[in-house]
Amino acid sequence: MQENKFRYIDREKSWLAFNARVLQEAADETVPLLERLRFLGIFSNNLDEFFRVRFAAVRRLSLSGQSGEKLLGGISAQQLVKEITEIVIKQQAESLKILQIIENKLKEENIIIVEETEVLPEHVEFIKNFFIQKVSPELVTIILNDLAEFPLLKDTAGYLAIRLVMKPEEKSKLLGLVKPKKDIRYALIEIPKTINRVVVLPSIEDKQYVMLLDDVIRYNLESIFNIFDYESISSHMIKITRDAQLDIDSDMSKSMMQKIATSVKDRRVGEPVRFVYDKTIEKDTLEFFLTRMGIDASDSIIPGGRYHNRRDYMDFPNLGRYDLLYKQNTALPVPDLSLDGSILNKIAQKDYLVYAPYQTFAYLIKFLREAALDPKVTTIKITLYRLANNSQIISSLINAAKNGKKVTVQIELQARFDEASNISYAEQLQTEGVHLIFGVKGLKVHSKICYVERIENSKIKRYGFISTGNFNESTARFYTDVTLFTSHQKILKDMSKVFDFFDINYRLYPYKHLIVSPHYTRTKIVKLIDREIFNAQLGKPAYIDLKMNSLSDFLMIDKLYQASNAGVKIRLQIRGICSLIPKIKGMSENIEAISIVDNYLEHARIFIFCNNNDTEVFISSADFMTRNLDGRVEVTCPIYDESIKKQLIDTFEVGWKGNVKARLHSEKLDNLYRERKANEPIFRAQQETYNYFNTITKNS
Numbered sequence: 185m186q187e188n189k190f191r192y193i194d195r196e197k198s199w200l201a202f203n204a205r206v207l208q209e210a211a212d213e214t215v216p217l218l219e220r221l222r223f224l225g226i227f228s229n230n231l232d233e234f235f236r237v238r239f240a241a242v243r244r245l246s247l248s249g250q251s252g253e254k255l256l257g258g259i260s261a262q263q264l265v266k267e268i269t270e271i272v273i274k275q276q277a278e279s280l281k282i283l284q285i286i287e288n289k290l291k292e293e294n295i296i297i298v299e300e301t302e303v304l305p306e307h308v309e310f311i312k313n314f315f316i317q318k319v320s321p322e323l324v325t326i327i328l329n330d331l332a333e334f335p336l337l338k339d340t341a342g343y344l345a346i347r348l349v350m351k352p353e354e355k356s357k358l359l360g361l362v363k364p365k366k367d368i369r370y371a372l373i374e375i376p377k378t379i380n381r382v383v384v385l386p387s388i389e390d391k392q393y394v395m396l397l398d399d400v401i402r403y404n405l406e407s408i409f410n411i412f413d414y415e416s417i418s419s420h421m422i423k424i425t426r427d428a429q430l431d432i433d434s435d436m437s438k439s440m441m442q443k444i445a446t447s448v449k450d451r452r453v454g455e456p457v458r459f460v461y462d463k464t465i466e467k468d469t470l471e472f473f474l475t476r477m478g479i480d481a482s483d484s485i486i487p488g489g490r491y492h493n494r495r496d497y498m499d500f501p502n503l504g505r506y507d508l509l510y511k512q513n514t515a516l517p518v519p520d521l522s523l524d525g526s527i528l529n530k531i532a533q534k535d536y537l538v539y540a541p542y543q544t545f546a547y548l549i550k551f552l553r554e555a556a557l558d559p560k561v562t563t564i565k566i567t568l569y570r571l572a573n574n575s576q577i578i579s580s581l582i583n584a585a586k587n588g589k590k591v592t593v594q595i596e597l598q599a600r601f602d603e604a605s606n607i608s609y610a611e612q613l614q615t616e617g618v619h620l621i622f623g624v625k626g627l628k629v630h631s632k633i634c635y636v637e638r639i640e641n642s643k644i645k646r647y648g649f650i651s652t653g654n655f656n657e658s659t660a661r662f663y664t665d666v667t668l669f670t671s672h673q674k675i676l677k678d679m680s681k682v683f684d685f686f687d688i689n690y691r692l693y694p695y696k697h698l699i700v701s702p703h704y705t706r707t708k709i710v711k712l713i714d715r716e717i718f719n720a721q722l723g724k725p726a727y728i729d730l731k732m733n734s735l736s737d738f739l740m741i742d743k744l745y746q747a748s749n750a751g752v753k754i755r756l757q758i759r760g761i762c763s764l765i766p767k768i769k770g771m772s773e774n775i776e777a778i779s780i781v782d783n784y785l786e787h788a789r790i791f792i793f794c795n796n797n798d799t800e801v802f803i804s805s806a807d808f809m810t811r812n813l814d815g816r817v818e819v820t821c822p823i824y825d826e827s828i829k830k831q832l833i834d835t836f837e838v839g840w841k842g843n844v845k846a847r848l849h850s851e852k853l854d855n856l857y858r859e860r861k862a863n864e865p866i867f868r869a870q871q872e873t874y875n876y877f878n879t880i881t882k883n884s
Contacts, residue, residue, distance in 0.1 A: 539664070551649060
């Protein structure tokens with residue numbers, strides 16, 4: 185057996201390779217210009233979250249004095265911190281080059297991004313008025329030199345570091361000092377988050393102008409600091425990223441909501457893990473801030489460009505230029521499943537699959553709204569992880585409670601960066617009489633399930649849905665996820681046991697159909713792989729097709745290596761982290777792995793096992809990560825309806841044929857695009873998936 189470091193790719197570097205694929209989309213000239221800006225924003229936002237969580241965890245390990253090689257798959261934490269910083273510096277430099285190219289292309293389209301030194305006379309009054317009326321009241325400006333304690337900089341907020349060189353005092357001139365010591369003062373201006381970062385200026389003839397809020401502030405520095413007698417002033421952007429790990433105390437007198445709320449507040453004083461600065465900043469200014477903030481070599485210090493927080497480009501205004509955006513496909517209906525009639529009556533007859541965003545997410549809202557009003561429905565139970573702002577899911581559940589239904593909601597208060605939102609929703613639900621469950625100690629609840637009981641002919645009839653993604657109508661517009669609607673009584677009986685586990689979690693519940701983490705998923709998946717190995721050894725058909733977000737669990741990777749060596753053909757569509765190394769002779773030569781990064785975020789988890797051509801198909805909330813297999817409540821559901829099974833197999837094949845946005849996973853982490861053969865037509869997997877469902881709709 186090969187050594188660890190030759191068997192796995194470090195998951196943090198694999199994640200950075202995924203983010204590099206996002207950056208590739210920003211660089212791709214076939215992607216519409218404003219979408220390229222959006223991908224730059226996604227790249228930046230991803231990097232912020234990476235440092236707040238993943239890098240922070242590695243840094244903690246490195247500072248503990250432990251090498252962490254076993255945990256990290258063969259590399260020490262100290263070395264990994266160094267390598268991550270080097271990779272990010274290169275990616276940041278690349279992103280700046282791409283941004284410059286995009287800005288030049290926008291100019292060709294008569295969209296000009298104006299800096300403070302390029303303001304046209306026609307815009308002066310608008311910018312000054314905008315600053316006085318909108319920006320100035322929101323500004324927080326701090327003079328730093330005489331402060332005994334340096335102010336606490338907010339996590340991922342943008343700041344302008346100001347350097348004021350004061351004029352020599354008259355006393356120095358009278359004494360004849362030719363070069364009196366310069367009096368330099370430093371200040372901070374926090375860039376307000378309450379104002380849109382991109383300010384649209386008045387158009388002039390056929391040209392459109394925009395200005396970043398940073399530059400609006402720079403343009404008005406004189407009015408901010410006019411009480412100081414300075415000879416020069418400069419400003420450079422800085423940003424700090426803090427460790428966002430929640431440290432939940434063990435005080436038994438506090439509720440779980442109180443503990444999470446306290447931990448979220450404590451994030452603001454988390455240890456700094458990354459400091460990004462404008463690389464043109466003066467040396468003395470940089471040293472002043474690093475020293476006063478206690479930033480040292482154990483942190484990631486990254487030189488960047490003039491602007492940080494480029495995540496704000498995700499909300500860059502479209503300026504009415506729809507020709508510079510992707511053409512949006514209209515979400516399709518599911519054949520024979522009307523939004524006008526009773527959805528419960530339809531589900532009573534057969535199972536249905538919704539594949540968002542190709543098909544409309546509105547069916548989930550329709551299901552809950554109908555259940556909330558139906559006099560025969562007595563009980564609704566649901567797990568919630570990430571929710572939309574002004575969630576229709578929440579309003580439907582509150583409506584159900586007001587109609588006398590027994591509503592039980594398991595809401596995950598530790599959903600990363602959604603904690604505050606979920607606490608707020610939990611308080612709303614509690615006020616309306618909804619029974620809340622806050623999960624199981626030590627386990628996040630990541631399952632996506634909904635269970636309904638309805639009285640029919642004096643008996644309880646069960647209905648429900650199981651999904652691979654969050655019940656979030658906002659992200660459902662650009663996350664690809666599958667949801668199964670079913671009245672299969674045995675599957676739903678298993679689902680009721682999941683909710684029983686939330687209430688009485690010291691009991692081990694047996695499941696006949698669902699595969700549930702943390703107790704059963706690993707062992708069941710291993711058995712399914714072992715069956716393929718056994719069939720391959722007997723010369724029978726044997727293959728495994730897996731679609732998921734991440735694959736990083738070493739034991740599961742080893743099992744797939746074993747299957748490969750037994751002759752099982754394995755195809756992997758892994759959007760994000762892939763610690764498995766495919767196509768290595770004697771280890772993984774029968775494994776191919778691709779990643780699709782395109783207009784939508786690939787989020788569905790679909791598992792397909794040959795089973796000697798009696799194919800078994802599952803959908804799941806779980807990736808093959810240790811946390812999903814052993815540390816969370818996850819639900820994997822078998823698909824019994826043959827037409828739905830065919831749809832899932834077909835859509836996997838469509839994804840596999842992709843030759844435009846598909847990259848190859850490899851040991852080199854080089855993100856090479858899958859090679860298109862000579863005369864092979866372009867096959868863009870996401871568009872072809874839409875076309876697949878559109879054909880089904882037209883033929884129904």
